[in-house]
Amino acid sequence: MFDKRKIAEKFALSEHIVIHPGDCLDLLRVIPDGSIKLIVTSPPYNIGKEYEKRLKLDSYLEQQAAVIPECVRCLADNGSICWQVGNYVRHGAIIPLDTLLYPIFTGLGLTMRNRIVWHFEHGLHCSRRFSGRYETIMWFTKSDGYTFNLDSVRVPQKYPGKRYFKGPNAGRYSCNPLGKNPGDLWVIPNVKSNHVEKTEHPCQYPVELIERLVLSMTDEDDWVLDPFLGTGTSIIAAIRHNRRGAGAEIVPKYIQMAKDRIKQQLAGTLRTRPMDKPVYDPFKAGNSLTTAPWNKKQNDKQEGLFDKPARKHGCAIQ
Numbered sequence: 506m507f508d509k510r511k512i513a514e515k516f517a518l519s520e521h522i523v524i525h526p527g528d529c530l531d532l533l534r535v536i537p538d539g540s541i542k543l544i545v546t547s548p549p550y551n552i553g554k555e556y557e558k559r560l561k562l563d564s565y566l567e568q569q570a571a572v573i574p575e576c577v578r579c580l581a582d583n584g585s586i587c588w589q590v591g592n593y594v595r596h597g598a599i600i601p602l603d604t605l606l607y608p609i610f611t612g613l614g615l616t617m618r619n620r621i622v623w624h625f626e627h628g629l630h631c632s633r634r635f636s637g638r639y640e641t642i643m644w645f646t647k648s649d650g651y652t653f654n655l656d657s658v659r660v661p662q663k664y665p666g667k668r669y670f671k672g673p674n675a676g677r678y679s680c681n682p683l684g685k686n687p688g689d690l691w692v693i694p695n696v697k698s699n700h701v702e703k704t705e706h707p708c709q710y711p712v713e714l715i716e717r718l719v720l721s722m723t724d725e726d727d728w729v730l731d732p733f734l735g736t737g738t739s740i741i742a743a744i745r746h747n748r749r750g751a752g753a754e755i756v757p758k759y760i761q762m763a764k765d766r767i768k769q770q771l772a773g774t775l776r777t778r779p780m781d782k783p784v785y786d787p788f789k790a791g792n793s794l795t796t797a798p799w800n801k802k803q804n805d806k807q808e809g810l811f812d813k814p815a816r817k818h819g820c821a822i823q
């Protein structure tokens with residue numbers, strides 16, 4: 506069935522979907538105090554992506570320090586802020602941005618609930634350090650009475666259906682039959698070339714990443730806000746679960762992409778990677794390219810060792 510919700514440009518609590526075509530501070534200023542349940546965003550990382558002017562780290566932090574207090578003002582007392590960042594890289598040295606931003610949030614009275622490590626497999630290959638394969642989501646709340654719907658995001662246990670075999674609980678489930686807590690290390694593919702959600706945007710969120718946050722930290726009809734909206738992923742994750750979604754974006758090309766994707770979501774035609782789909786495993790998939798060159802050498806070497814008389818190595822090989 507076609508979803509009749511419309512995309513507005515001006516924020517009002519009566520709307521369902523808002524895309525402000527401009528600076529996020531202008532959107533934040535018109536949002537009433539305490540009205541947003543979840544603010545989730547990946548701000549420009551200051552690593553020189555297509556949409557960023559490369560700022561000195563100090564200016565970048567000043568810019569963030571102007572946006573964050575406005576977000577805190579808009580946040581509901583039982584609401585959450587999820588700020589997702591990576592590393593700033595300068596002359597081969599990395600600076601984890603979350604360590605620099607953490608004091609801004611705690612200085613505004615917020616409490617950190619988790620530092621979620623989002624691990625993914627694809628990205629630049631480094632030759633002078635290990636390739637970066639994670640980013641973090643800092644989750645802060647305004648009070649201790651925050652919404653957290655754990656049951657809606659539980660994941661299957663490793664050994665589901667396990668039961669106590671003795672004692673007073675014998676025969677009962679020893680694990681939660683609804684599944685386990687997903688923990689604070691999330692393995693979710695990032696949106697690179699072959700990903701079904703890929704657009705031209707260089708750093709798009711996978712929808713499933715935000716769905717987990719939306720489902721656990723908001724209830725139906727709550728507002729979800731992304732001040733740095735990009736291609737509209739946070740709004741898509743929100744409206745897919747009957748929440749309201751708002752965001753700001755300054756680049757016209759990305760505004761159009763966000764609108765197009767949201768319209769596809771409303772029409773039920775947006776293709777996304779499902780939340781419960783296991784991560785591709787080349788071994789399980791029987792990929793013939795899994796015998797890598799170094800394995801071959803290693804195997805040859807081991808075969809070579811086995812060819813030699815066992816006694817030479819001081820052990821008996823059966």
Ligand SMILES: C[S@@+](CC[C@H](N)C(=O)[O-])C[C@H]1O[C@@H](n2cnc3c(N)ncnc32)[C@H](O)[C@@H]1O
Binds near residue numbers: 708710732736738
């Ligand atoms: C890391 S990207 C976010 C991508 C987004 N998470 C997605 O899934 O598509 C940051 C976005 O913020 C936008 N941006 C940068 N400065 C902005 C500002 N002052 N106000 C609103 N948007 C801004 C950039 O154009 C960029 O698209």
